[in-house]
Amino acid sequence: MNPKALTFDYFGTLVDVDRGGTLGMAEVLRRLSVETGDSAFDVYLDWDIRNVRLYRGQAYTRYRDVAQQALAAVLDARWPGARRGHALDALADVFLTHLVEASPAHADAVPFLDWAAARYPLMPVTNMDSDLWRRTQLTRYFEHVTTAEMAQAYKPSQAIFALALDRLALPAQDVLHCSLASWADIDGAKPLGMAVAWINRGADTLGTWQPRPDFEFDTLSPVRDVLESLSFTATGETR
Incomplete structure (x- = not known):
């Protein structure tokens, strides 16, 4: 070779990427005024697992859309109703901005x-x-x-x-x-x-x-x- x-x-x-993703998740939780004993890193890892399962388990959909779907899933599972009144696409953009730019x-x-x-x-x-x-x-x-x-x-x-x-x-x-x-x-x-x-x-x-x-x-x-x-x-x- x-x-x-x-x-x-x-x-x-x-x-x-874990650092950027953790910063992004912390900012999402701050905007939602979520008070939790869970670390932003643990919530980010939850999102990461859901995200990978989604894009590996379905026909191709762009990453941004899969990430948004995974974000909704983790927030709804952990804090039902917390994202009420917040635009999901805006929350996903906040998260992804940190993930890609702050890693x-x-x-x-x-x-x-x-x-x-x-x-x-x-x-x-x-x-x-x-x-x-x-x-x-x-x-x-x-x-x-x-x-x-x-x-x-x-x-x-x-x-x-x-x-x-x-x-x-x-x-x-x-x-x-x-x-x-x-x-x-x-x-x-x-x-x-x-x-x-x-x-x-x-x-x-x-x-x-x-x-x-x-x-x-x-x-x-x-x-x-x-x-x-x-x-x-x-x-x-x-x-």
Whole structure:
């Protein structure tokens, strides 16, 4: 393997989406004047689970609409009537604005992207809508992106990965995919023949029946060592 391009899961792998999502949920609860002993982080995780179940369990609908449906579900389950008198689309916009704009880069992401951008084409493959992704913090590193909206399919569907490969104009074996989300990205990319570096930031465990990644690290930084080693093997000099 000697990759000619790198692809990434964006939210979680490159940015701390849990932080942005927690800030967004805290602002929603503030606007609803909800008083609760539940942490905004726990409510955000509840939303996240409902959101993923929804978009994996139905025909493609844009992310914004699924997120709004999941937000209504978590609020109604926990605080029935709390959103009465509030426009749901406005609440969802508040939440998503924080999720996409206030999710900061992980400490290792910027140094890695600074190094990689000078050497490889880089492309996120994300379940986010295209307009929402454009509002994130690291877009300067990417000339192109492949979104679920473009593919009309969410990861782990192979349709979104196939579209990314088509847009890169590269065969699967020439692309290394880096991702935090095992179920979405290892399960989606490996059957196409893509190599995967699992960035296992949370010390998660793979399911019994899941395919195994080619590499596993707790940050992006060791991926540089792998790429430099592969480049040296292929050319006799580091990139």
